[in-house]
Amino acid sequence: MKIKHLFRRKTLTVEQRIKRRNIISFAGFAVLYAGIYGSWRWLYNAPEEVAGITGGARKPLRAALNKTELAFRKVFDPKHLVKTYPASMGAKEVRQNGDIGIDTAPGPDWELLVTKQSGQELHISLNDLKALPKTDITFDFKCIEGWEQISHWAGVKFSDFIMHYHLEDHAKMQYVGLSTPDENYYVGIDMPSAMHPQTLLCYEMNGQPLPVENGYPLRLIIPVKYGVKHLKRIGSMVFSNERPPDYWAEQGYDYYTGL
Numbered sequence: 001m002k003i004k005h006l007f008r009r010k011t012l013t014v015e016q017r018i019k020r021r022n023i024i025s026f027a028g029f030a031v032l033y034a035g036i037y038g039s040w041r042w043l044y045n046a047p048e049e050v051a052g053i054t055g056g057a058r059k060p061l062r063a064a065l066n067k068t069e070l071a072f073r074k075v076f077d078p079k080h081l082v083k084t085y086p087a088s089m090g091a092k093e094v095r096q097n098g099d100i101g102i103d104t105a106p107g108p109d110w111e112l113l114v115t116k117q118s119g120q121e122l123h124i125s126l127n128d129l130k131a132l133p134k135t136d137i138t139f140d141f142k143c144i145e146g147w148e149q150i151s152h153w154a155g156v157k158f159s160d161f162i163m164h165y166h167l168e169d170h171a172k173m174q175y176v177g178l179s180t181p182d183e184n185y186y187v188g189i190d191m192p193s194a195m196h197p198q199t200l201l202c203y204e205m206n207g208q209p210l211p212v213e214n215g216y217p218l219r220l221i222i223p224v225k226y227g228v229k230h231l232k233r234i235g236s237m238v239f240s241n242e243r244p245p246d247y248w249a250e251q252g253y254d255y256y257t258g259l
């Protein structure tokens, strides 16, 4: 017998070939499923991040979100402008969504409390803010619940406010934290988004003082972010290099919720 004969594959019958393929596919899927199960176990057993700032999600998940955020920040120019519309296109019936921290009547003695790093406090009245240059914007306001609406707002550019009150050093920090006077709703904003040229400390909607439900006397309008970050009835402002507490991030939503 010639030696090469030994190594030659036996010609298989059709049945044998089917069987062989079945075995190969079953083995293939078994490995795949074991892999999926293994990854799931790994994620399931992964440590939770410290609850507080964010919702106590599994660390690898949050790490992925944070990495995505950093990647997007690199790709997108922070000075890129959100699309704007003529003021006449602003909705006349503006939606009123979310009343956490604004479900009581606004106090007559409202003022914006800014706490500086030194501990020094600024107490700023609505008239003080109205005396600064006024900027308006009409843009498509988007809520993570799935609705959007073109609306028209006006107030002081956040960056103008920073310059006027000589807070440039504070604006070098990484975050600004804003809260309602009763501290029931609060947001943390990364400084590049706060200093974005379209971000407003807003006191007017459709050329009128803000309705109570839309945040009277002062709210944040930050077009580079989803609605959750547009805090209504701002009572206080702090600056920090740590992420300030954020109401929806604590419930597990992405901290940055940028658009």
Ligand SMILES: Nc1nc2c(c(=O)[nH]1)N[C@H]1C(S)=C(S)[C@@H](COP(=O)(O)O)O[C@H]1N2
Pocket: 094, 095, 096, 097, 098, 099, 100, 101, 102, 142, 143, 144, 180, 185, 213, 214, 215, 227, 228, 229, 230, 231, 232, 233
């Ligand atoms: N104080 C306070 N601000 C808030 C909220 C809230 O519940 N309380 N909801 C947010 C959400 S989820 C959205 S979509 C917008 C809605 O703003 P509007 O009511 O002016 O449409 O406000 C944001 N700011």
Ligand SMILES: [Mo]
Pocket: 097, 098, 142, 143, 144, 145, 227, 228
């Ligand atoms: Mo929202």
